[in-house]
Amino acid sequence: MHDGDGDRGRVSITRTDSTIRVRDEIESATVDVVADRESSLVSATTALFPVPVDAAVRTTAKRLSIPQAYCTAAWDDRGEQVGGIHDESVSLPSGTYVLSLTGATMVYVRVEGTPVEYEYAFENERDRAATIEFPEPVSVVIGARSLHTRPEATVTIPDDAGALLDVLPYLASSIHECTSERTWPTIRGHPPELRVGEHLDVPFGLSKPETGVTISVPERFPDAYRIAPLSFYLGATVEAGDEAAIHLENGYTHPLGESGSELEASVADVLGRCFLLDTLVRTAGTVSHDPSAYGELAGELSFYPPNLYGESLSTQLVEYLEVSSEVVERHLPRWPLSAVVRPTSADAPLLPSILHRLGRVRVTDTPTSSTRDRPDAESVNGSGTRTGSPDRAIGNLDADPLVRAYSHGSDGPLLCPAAFENALSYAAPSPDAARLTFATDDPDRAAWFRDRFDRHERFRGPVSVLESPTVEEFERTLSEPAALFFCELPWSEGVLACADGSIDLRAVDGVDAGAIVLAGRDDALSEAARALVRAGALGVVGATDRSAAAVNSFASLLALSYPLVECARLSGLADRRSPRVIGHPLACPVSAGGSVKNYYRIDSVGLDEHEFRYVTSFPDDHRLGSVARTCDDRESSLSGIQQLLSDRVVLFGRTLRAPGTASTDELVDLLCPADPVLLNGRPLTIDRTVTAEDVRESARERLRHVSEPDTR
Template identity: 35%
Template sequence: MDSGSHRSPVSFEQDGAIVRVGDDIERAELRIEIDGASGLEPALPDVFLFPVDEAVSVTVSQLRLEETFGQTLWDANGNQIGTIADGISDVPRGTYYASLTGAVKLHLRIEDATLWAEEHLDETGRSIVEMRFEEPTSVAIGARSLRSHPTATITVPDDPRALLDALPYLAASIKEHTCERSWPTIRQHPPALERGEQLEVPTELRAPETGIEIRIPPTYEHCYRVAPLAFYLGADVSAGESPALVLENGHVEPLKTRRADLAERVGDLLDRCLLLDSLVREAGYQPMGNAEYERLAPQLPFYPPNLYDLPPADQLLEYLEVPREVLDPFTPCWPKRAVLRPNPEDVAVLPSLLHELARIDVAHSPDAIPPTVPSDSTTGGGRDRGGEKRRSDALLTAHTFPAQVPGTCRLHPEAMERARTVERPTPDGASLTLATVDSARARSFRQFADQVRHETAVTVLEQPTAAALRDAVEADRTALYCENPTTEAGIHCADRTLPFDELGAVGSPVVWLADVAPGVTGEALVSAGAIAGILCDEPANQDAVFGALDQLCAGFSVADAVYTADVDRAVDVRFVGDASVTIVRRVSKTPTVVDVRSVDEDRYAFTIRSYPTDVVRQGTAVKPVSAEDVVGRVLEECNHDGYWLIGADAKQALPITTAEVASLVENDGFTVRLDGRLLTTADIGECPLQEVVQDGP
């Protein structure tokens, strides 16, 4: 049965004991295993606590779901009962609601039942949720597309005043303009922007009415800089002499002062709104027990739950009273800082950047683009090429200039568009091709292939011919890594140089050229179909390369994989296309780095940071989980603090031992860095991992 209407992106199909919930926009599917012979029947979408696109009902005694997260249960009045990860049992007969996030956002309405629910991890580390009922029970299943693609298009002429008028309509994709907007599933992809002769806004789009207005001079520079804040707040945008935030309660907040320019003020407001919204929402639909709440709330001039029902403008006025230094220790790292040009050519990239909640700046020259400085979890700073610590508030700097800027990503709108529709395999379905001209490196590549996690297929090409390398570039692989020297003339192979214009359609979403000469831009790869190109001035050490490839297959974005593996420690790295893309999908696991620092013999301090992905975006609250083993016991102690926002540094109070560090390395769910060096199972070799940990980097 297919119950999706012709306009709904969601569909339901039953195949025996399996119900497939499809999302046509995302080209994704979530499977529910049921018992009993009951068929699917249409259900009303308005019977749920949260909005859904489509719904069906079925009578079952048991449900089983794989690879979901954020599983929460509410009673009939919308009061939270608990999270399924903590186990649900002994609840009285009644009507309950459940919410789970997987490849599709799922909501359940369980009618007049006594139920048990639990989550466990299978032998591969996947999350399994099982729900059982005392007797056959009617369950309404509602689903909502995650909508990481635009579903409407706004046409704007090459006039900054027209863009200013269009900005409020981009926030029409946010389902609720309260503090709940901090949940990423509430913030769906904004409408696309295309250039045309006149302003045309689809009739189905409605600009929000939040009582918040942003006034700016009508220039592209000002429009781009305030766009993320206007989107998040659902603010009206109008022309004014100087940048200001105007609230319906009469308050006017300057957005440019002697102490802070417009970009800094917008960044500060985004920081505080997302963070404080995540505390106020504890009084809302899905209280998670945020770790930040317990530490930050006592320092605030207000009691966060009291703000939940206030109008957005009044909430914001309270937020403005909090000193910045109080918020700084808890502010998450942003996924991207994008530097745009002050002209209409960059209009097209704006919606995708807003969907990520990227920070946006504007420059008149590529000389003003700051390089990415990867954040160091233990100090809050970053490391430059000389080892000096510097602070960074974004995981990646990207730009739209036709220039080669080390440590940044040159954005391409077509690559960003392809990133939305890329087929993402699971780790055991991923495939890598590694090419080199060096025999010793080829041997180490084959050793890596033997030790790689999961069932990832690795092909090694030693001194490939031009024909062999062309076939590898065009093959349908997850990523291609190539150490062959590359110049503007092409890639040098065993028999001849392979010019870029001889390449057909690039089959790998990620192509890593590890030995490029100045002048090689990677533009040809993106034009031929690649989503992200990684360009290095020389091959990095093999441990960093293997670490980055391992990270890619663990679900990290391209840039995060490179930077967490410290590839840039000794070589220049730049990206082209969309380096924020995730090419391996791990729905129920968030890419997580455990930064470990030795403090004494057999004692290590550690910090945990979870990284955003295409599924788990800014505003998500997570806590790491594992099976009942050494790692599980370590994480149970960590989780006493509660959930942490994606991108925040969760410093742990209690140290861990050498054996516990070794167990974290062997666990598939985590990346471990010891004193700044990435550790992998490849470090084991013939030596016990505990000895590797004790010896240090």
């Protein structure tokens, strides 16, 4: 733990009557621990807990109730896990225990020498509570750690690459513990905000981790950006040097690529292997679990991963860096984000948001490069596989990032700093409360919007349909809270037509919508979308298909808490290869709880032979390192698919492939209308029953396309 972590006031714990209030000062959120009696609070040492905590107090209680929280783990005095996330009730014999509870912040309860009864009552995501009870009043230690999903400080750098190198280690001050436990997202707090100003300014209280790892890199903005994800994850010291390399305190040196795409590929390789192997090592840690990759990968390693738990980072890295990429590549999770930035200080403010999601960073050659003319632009072959990209350096198709987004340009997903700032204050509504707004000049479409969404099976919130609205009606409604604002009014060059005039979307102010969809193509989409994001939106989607099926699928995925970019891609509403999502592509404007977000990918290798994959996605509240259970209880006549869908723990981002192939009829029997499905790269709209002819026609098209010679 970094020096001073407990001194920066991330968490405060106070008492009012019998309620112990845990306040996350970074998140401005509270968790109330309701005791059965009034008892004074006494400061306690944080060392009593097996995990990092920001503050701890001691009190006396016989019963504790924690609304809006659930138990993620329970440990005994040897650090062995004796309870887990899916336990609705746990009875523990007399002993010493620590219970971990997740709510608006992380809360930990420690007791000694007493039996423990734990119960979890769940009605819905908004109505849940955890209860801990003891046979008689006992001394209880309550600790807490901030969820730390937003910056706690602001670092300023001048327009100087050396200054950026100097502050990179401070961005890792948000990591609570520089061990393999940092693979858990709650251990990796949000890096400090980064601004460009006149002088270098690092706030008092931020400290550099001391991990014994140093990264040297040429003193240039492009190379500083490229190594930033690796330096952040490793908590490395960063120094200017002639060549990019990792230097360990034991004298071991690992060279990185020289520059450009070679350095990007090298960083992606090292970061990917360190992260994946850390998830195997952490199985010996505070939260015991058996990710699907463990049994598949551990046998191919020259070391036993749990034996490295507690070893120095240098010792671990020596082992990790000796593992070949070919061994790791089949098990690497899909990365959530690959960000393409300009080689200047202009994009430095985006860096903390990228690192918070452990995104990769690529750099264009010149400050004015667009996504169309970058020299390393990817191509797409006949099967839909992306080629020629450093993101594919590991060589694993399923490791392609969820989204490759740009800080500039006009023909791909775009990142806007304002969108990430908006997300910090956006309170995602549940599907029961989410407001949906639709604007159209077509009476038939207006009638369809009312009929479909007034009785939608996934939404229960208010629905507003603006039919040929006036300028005043449109602007007023746009400023009202809404999870989705879908607009298909005519527009051109950024100017939208209303019944009594026009609105320049580039000059709109006061937007209070999570997702905005603009239907139709317009060259000014990027400019208009950036303006809407600056005015308050999380993200803007450019819709190329506004069919009823695509709109319904998009809204359904939104209700299920899929990220915006996945809603656009899996619904068919936007281009599946490069969906136009501008702002925060991974934002989830609707909160449907913590269930795993997945879809099925089917690739035909014959007219009646199909490969089947289970793909997990990344809602923004389950960042890289989270785990999920594939609790799909449907029956399948195929043992491979049945095994794939059975109860198993997987990392978010993992793609699981069923052994062998499935026949067309077997797939039709398996799939449900509610399943998000990519069939040979094309989305099947939700709430549509898939027929055998659908599958065979798609297979014919794919096989015909693959067999055509490439004449480029």
